[in-house]
Amino acid sequence: MRFPFAVTALALFLSGCVSATPEQVTMTRSDASPSGERLAPLQSFAQALPAPAARSNAEIAQDILDLEFLMESGRALPVFTRFEGPITVALTGDVPTTAPPDLTRVLSRMRAEAGIDIAPAGNAAQAAITIDFQPRAAMRRAVPQAACFVVPRVSSFAEYRAARGSGVTDWTTLTRREKVGIIVPSDSTPQEVRDCLHEELAQAIGPLNDLYRLPDSVFNDDNFLTVLSGFDMLVLRVHYDPALQNGMTRAEVAARLPAILARLNPAGEGRGAGRPLAMAPRAWVDAVEQAFTPRGSDAARLRAAQRMLSIAQTQGWQDNRLAFSWFAIGRAQVSQDRAAATEAFRTAQAIWQRLPGGDVRSAHVDMQIAAFALSDGRFAEALALTERAIPVVRRAENAALLATLLMINAEANAALGRMHEARAARLDSLGWARYGFGSDAQVRARLSDISGLATTGRSG
Structure with missing residues (x-):
């Protein structure tokens, strides 16, 4: 969110x-x-120039666990979940003219920098992720505190409103991801739309939490960073690493993270770790x-x-x-x-x-x-x-x-x-x-x- x-x-x-x-x-x-x-x-903007993650792998491992197994509300997620196979994305609703090119750009970055098999949907009705653009006023009546948000098991704002309050939209009940809806204001600035595409897409396919302690990430509710960083792309690459599987517990993921990070981010092995950071x-x-x-x-x-x-x-x-x-x-x-x-x-x-x-x-x-x-x-x-x-x-x-x-x-x-x-x-x-x-x-x-x-x- x-x-x-x-x-x-x-x-x-x-x-x-x-x-x-x-x-x-x-x-x-x-x-x-x-x-x-x-x-x-x-x-x-044209070519992205993200700086690589610049902290120790030990710190990054702790960050990933807190991002993956907690929600912004503080609720714990019992198991690790992600999409399996290619991920397709569709735009619906009153789509701003800047959204399609900005979506193309962020999907291209996800493929190139995070190695994720993600692309625009050929058939919007069959998309794994649907980005539904709705008037800001209607969104605020449903979720007053959010600029944009992501919801499981729905493909539209209408479906979200119909299912709201039921277990359908409860992330904690998922064991794998198959269908996700992202709700974005149609009457917003081009930059706000782009920022929502970056953060909500990253959460739709990857970690659901935000951490105020992170200085180098869009997974942070202070919103100083507006596009996916090098750290964020590393997190997404880890999220889709073959060593992880749907249904893993926090302890199981924690056991595999050191080897994954050593392979994906060798520069982080030589950096000293700071003390553990509490929530x-x-x-x-x-x-x-x-x-x-x-x-x-x-x-x-x-x-x-x-x-x-x-x-x-x-x-x-x-x-x-x-x-x-x-x-x-x-x-x-x-x-x-x-x-x-x-x-x-x-x-x-x-x-x-x-x-x-x-x-x-x-x-x-x-x-x-x-x-x-x-x-x-x-x-x-x-x-x-x-x-x-x-x-x-x-x-x-x-x-x-x-x-x-x-x-x-x-x-x-x-x-x-x-x-x-x-x-x-x-x-x-x-x-x-x-x-x-x-x-x-x-x-x-x-x-x-x-x-x-x-x-x-x-x-x-």
Whole structure:
């Protein structure tokens, strides 16, 4: 299940507001931006460049067991399950125009990087996995907290609603996977659709759990990573290794993982393992949900973030969960205490910079601090921060964050008199903005917000 945190994580929060859900997905019309530029055609990413898993095989084995044998609710899964034979995938419902090419791309990656026999279905009615696109409002009435979700033994949203509450959709009753439905909003941004395809397809065919401790994975409800990573592809390759079979228990899988990982990821054999990482207590997860909800006040979100941090420190965590707690502290204070927010963001960044996969999260901090610098008139600092973050975010294929960084970069260049560089960055930002934010109105709003920061910086 994917939660809608990523949208709020990309907001600039300088006004204390959370950006609204885009009203529509628009991909062909080209209108003028506030700067006078025409909105460029929608951009999309080409070749994926995922970094390989960079932790020890002992750590990865523990991660795989916790991903495979627990659900996001905390319920245990009694046995290992997967599809047998070729896997076919179909799109149904009100399919956005960007979905088919993005599906083709992720299936190609799964075949090439994870060795999985997966392809589009020739006959949608016989597909093993059906991705059903439905209006967001209808989805929220059924599952309010999910941006998209995956369900066993159904092929459509209608089938899910009919079977909901029965044992039909209970993952714990499966002994093998034969039919799975993925429900995705049809009225979402191209990037949100793509992100759902990556995470929900990976869960439909592989592990069902998410772990906040993972810095290098989409199997993490903080949603900083938006496309399948090298670690994720290794997990899927392990999931379909011939040494594993449907119906195995956790102990049986645990006994076979060391040999599987030694064969598939020999580089992980030479790395020292850290201490075993315990699961996050429910109180910390509840605090995360409260800290990142768009409802309520900044004060309430700050109290929840402080509970996150207190629990993280009591648990002795030094991993992604501690950094995420500091990030939540910073996010909750942006509109009230910029100095405290900056300190919290920097503390989170210092932790992320030493974690595999933490570079993307660190780039989020660079974006936020660059926005502060732009608003304060520290244009050279804003330029340096965005130039450091842009290559990282481009590799991570996060169009919304990339567009935001390029817009800040353009305004910083313009303020420094570098007009040619400013125009190039602004033009580059627009096509990515259309993929990341969806509607022309959302693109213009983001351009206007960042232009306003630069205006404040010049007059300060």
